[in-house]
Amino acid sequence: MAATADLAFEDLDDDEREAVRTLLFRLADDEYVTAERYTEWQVRAPTLESDLALANIAQDELGHARLWYDLLEDFGSEERELVWERPPEAWHHATLAELPYEEGGWADAVLRSYLYDVAEDLRLAAVEGSTYTRLRDRVETVENEEDYHLEHAQNWLERLVDADAGHDRVQAALDRLFPYALTLFAPADPEVEARIDELGLRDRTLSELRRDWLDRVVPYLESLGLDVPDPGDTDLPSAVGRDGEHTDHWNDLHEEFTRTYRDLDRQGTVRIMPDPDDT
Amino acid sequence: MDIAEVRDRAGPREFNAGDDMPEEYREAATRMIQFHANSEIMGAYLERPFVRQAPSLDRKLAFSAKVQDEIGHGQLLYRAAESLGVKTRDEMLDELANGEGKFLNCFHYPMDSWAETPMIAFFVDGAAMRRQATLKSSSWEPYAHAMDKVCFEEGFHVKHGEDILRELMNGSRKEQRMVQDAFDEWWPRIVQFFGPTDDDSTHHGFAEEVGLKQMTNDQLRSAFLNAYVPKAEQYGLEIPEYPRIEERDDGTYEVRESDLDWDEFFAIAKNDYEPGVGQIDGRARTQEAVEWVRGVLDEREQAAGTTAAAAD
């Protein structure tokens, strides 16, 4: 642990800025892509009430992405460059976020949400005391909305595993998703990761976060009667996302959400809401 | 209560589930509210791809919130319909899936590009809101209560839709042209939103007599045109020549209905129009795929019911 002082953008040299950017892109991209997938459940969820709830979670996550992208604007980029014109290989979300749901894959949706939300909970706790003040100042706002997400996922999981039809589907989703969930803790570039830790941008390393995560999700999932793959025996998928390598699904998704922007030859984006710094 | 008494008492918010309503009232009200509820769902179905295709973060958030609200309106309306005791929500959703459930003409057409979104998000929603504002005085209290919340939320939808229209019409020539093309295509459907004039409207007489609806199709359409034609013109949209619309001396509008395609309209009304059928089936397929989840919930509810009964 090196820095104890409050760090602002101006205080940082290029290497340090790269560390902050890496951390912020990871937060932003994970939230954004997770939300894109959640919105697929709009008008498709099992009941009207569950449709409303998941749509809200999607909006929460998009709102969080918006806050993190806004911090990246300090580095001289605008929303158009950060989202709409950024090529797919320059996105750094974990590949867990980009996988499509199978039709009717509600078990996947709630399990993925659980796996992700626990990681999110730990990751946010690790930046509550970040030396980068602009990040630290926004953590609580985001955390306030995450509690509901985790409870929502757990409530569903507990009910689904209670029925045979549900249990088998959750187990199948777990077998499929578990290796991808581990990509949440994959380093982008070990050197940059070390810099993130040295600068005190977060107070837990990725491998510590991975261990904390396993300590929480494994006993919980086992308590639901699920067989959790042995993390020691689990290979990461070939595309982890953090280094810009993604599955083909990501190219399709990227193509879809940038379609209007491209079709209309847009060169900028419209803001409806005030800048987060002005609220 | 007999029909004569219903007619006699039929004021705003007069009747609710505690009243012994005649079969004829309950069926007419169910038909009307179920149609309204189905329309919320099928409108949301049509707009949902644009959550993904919205061209900015804020627009994406707003579109998601809008589609979410429409599903919420469906929830409110199916409950209002259910309270009549004729059909359960599950039955009504099954009818929507199997093609028996009817819904608004505009939601039977496909929507392919962002430039089309204001056609529904501004014009159709604006037309719907005009009608919904009058339904706050419906004689079926649960329906009127649902309208309170729907109208409360709907101001966001219409302004959001107008804001997209404003943005596009202040955008590039290409964007303006795309919107005008969309408008040319959608305008006759929007004019048909309120249905044929009252002479041809089959269910209107009874619904008005028992206070389920408050204004005639013609009055509603006139009020809509009064507010929305100037808006379209303000943004530089050209009103298509057909259907011919003439202003009467009293400021209301006369639409030459013979200029509109009523064969298509009535085919749609019977769920016999191809794009609409595809949309009904498309929704049905995704709902069928999560039937297993509803099964799990039902099983749980029944088990809880058994436990509660055993405890009594």
Add this chain to the structure above:
Amino acid sequence: MIWEVFRQEAAGDYHTHCGNVHAPDREMAKQFAVIQHGRRKPAHSLWVVPQDEVAEVDEDEADFGGSTDKSYRWAMTYNDVEPAAREVADSEAEQAEAGADRGDS
């Protein structure tokens, strides 16, 4: 046993919570509620509900309406357009009032 009482003042109004009564069963609860909560203020109908059956979630537990900016949900945010019709303006006014009640700026 405690029963929560909701009073509707006139036909078409909403039932709003107005108090509760002690009673051993549903019939007695209704009888007591008629007197305790319906004898003076206008009443068109009462709902009487066992207190145990009322589930509560309060603001300590739930972050109602969220903590991030959700102004995209509100008509007032779209300042560049004038409401197209009276009902749109009415809706916006209701939303502005609700926003003020929620303590939004």
